[in-house]
Amino acid sequence: MKQDIMVPEVGESVQEGVLAAWLKNPGDFVQEGDDLFELETDKATLNVPSPASGVLTHGVEADTEVEVGQVVGQIDTEASAAEANDDSRNGNGEPSESPAKTGTRTETPEGTLASGADASEADLDGLPPAARRAAVEHGVDPKKLTGTGKGGRVTKEDVLQAVSSDASAAADTAPARSEESVPSAPTRPQTATAQGGQTRKKLSNLRKKIAANLVASKQNSAHLTTFNEVDMSRIMAIRSAYKDQFEKAHDIKLGFMSFFVKAATFALQAYPEVNAYLEENEVVYNHFYNIGVALSTERGLMTPVLKSVEHMSFADIERTIIGFIDRAGEKKLMPDDLTGGTFTISNGGVFGSMLSTPIPNPPQTAVLGMHTIQKRAVVVNDEIVVRPMMYLALSYDHRMIDGKDAIGFLKKIKEYVEDPTQMLIGL
DSSP, rough: OEEEOOOOOOOOOOOOOEEEEEESOTTEEEEETTTEEEEEOOOOEEEEEOOSSEEEEEEEEEEEEEETEEEEEEEEEOOOHHHOOOBBBOTTBOOOSOOOOOOOOOSSTTTEEEEEEEEHHHHHHTTHHHHHHHHHHHHHGGGOOOOOOOOOOOOHHHHHHHHHHHHHHHHHHHHOTTTSSSSOOOOOOOOHHHHOOOOOOOHHHHHHHHHHHHHHHHHOOOOEEEEEEEEOOHHHHHHHHHHHHHHHHHHHHHHHOOOOHHHHHHHHHHHHGGGEEEEEEEEEEOOOOOEEEEEEETEEEEEEEEOOOGGGOOHHHHHHHHHHHHHHHHTTTGGGGHHHHHHHEEGGGGGGGGOOOOOOOOOOOOOEEEOOOOOEEEEETTTEEEEEEEEEEEETTTTTTHHHHHHHHHHHHHHHOOTTTHHHHTT
16 A cells, blocks of 8 residues: 655645655655655745655655645555565666666666765765765765764765865866867966856745845835843843752753843833734734744744743743754744744844844844843943943834834843843732
8 A cells, every 4th residue: 555645734824845855765664753855845944754654755856846735755555674675676666677786776866876976875874865965966975075064964065075076186187188189279367266166056945035034124114223231140140040940940951041031021011012013004913922032043044933921931931942942953843833923032142243233024023132241341330340241232113113112122121131030020
């Protein structure tokens, strides 16, 4: 019996996407729940699991646009693992005309090796999908690659660099042609492009969506940014004093983000315009507080949303953020995780940013930018003291929010962060 592999529903607003990469080769025996392919939508990239155990057949190639409900392959549930490894099967799981197994596949460009390559399926399986496809396309032996990615992982760029190096070596060893047989030509100076080369990379659906959203935000709203700075002494002291107890009680570490999420929630309640958005000729006020937390991933910027943060504890916030980070790394964030936000917090400080002007995520009206903590000399009670300071930035749509309210909102966050007791007692 063959069971269809279909593109799953991943959110109400998502009807199509791109099958970015197959994570299993055709003819592989897979277990139910094994990740089969990467599905890339304009909301997120996720791994789609196998609906059953059996031998896999690909129905569409990688980098193919697909629709929700479309059949992209099949699982032969009656086939065994032994049959999957049978020499008589070719890359599509069907009987091969030639029973000889060469260790390379030469049938189609997708999922095949050039005849001169000396790589086994095991070697290829150890590569990330993008690097594996590049190695297959160019016939590069994975065993000869040196990984420059995180933890020594081989990247697509490593494969392309190996291809470039091999081409250069081949050119160096090619026999020289006689001067008499080659007509002279005017010498043309080499340009910087010719010397350094170029690499072209297709934009992912997610990157296209990010670009479109940012351009739309800049074109369709009147952006303005206001700044302030906050003394982090109190929060750092609280975190230092209670981090061990907090982790023991909740099995999660206490970070700074939960303080800022809570501070933003109270400030949004005091300034409802910041939690609203403009729709044609109406202002829509949200009576709930869903705060997006910007995360940097391999696929680009993603902003999963903490829903109803007014009802969440510090531990709930920290645990949910860690869950977002884990699922983003495993490509298991769903579009519903990334929608419904009413306000966003972006922390460029984790990358060392001292100051920035973030762009609001439409239709949201504002975004808070956190930055790196630096010890600076400040005046406190007419004395110069050294304090851990952070610059804050609030970018907002000036059509919706007056400058006075934007400044007041940012000052309110500053007050809550510098005196967290106010949040604890509900002031």
